[in-house]
Ligand SMILES: [Fe+2]
């Protein structure tokens with residue numbers, strides 16, 4: 828994970844880093860000629876981890892009383908709906924066109940994640956570090 832994405836909160840940084848690793852994994856598919864099911868499998872792993880991370884982050888923010896939680900949850904929910912839609916679209920792909928679709932998906936998730944960490948997650952970082960006595 829690039830240095831600009833580190834927030835200084837170990838649990839969060841670790842999970843964000845796994846997300847970037849899983850995205851990297853997805854790009855490895857492009858070196859092969861995967862079937863739709865292979866695309867589906869890789870994408871499922873990424874999406875499941877996204878959902879796990881969002882839930883962990885929300886629980887952490889709730890436990891620590893972050894006042895921006897409701898707004899933050901809405902952003903997570905919007906991503907979750909987008910991923911559901913992409914997943915459904917992937918189901919309609921064939922072995923021949925799934926890779927192009929995975930590339931589109933990859934670009935979307937990478938863009939979302941980078942932006943969300945720097946614009947939104949960064950907003951709770953100082954608060955959380957103080958609450959967790961990390962500063
Ligand atoms: Fe996050």
Ligand SMILES: [Fe+2]
Nearest residue numbers: 884943947948
């Ligand atoms: Fe977040």
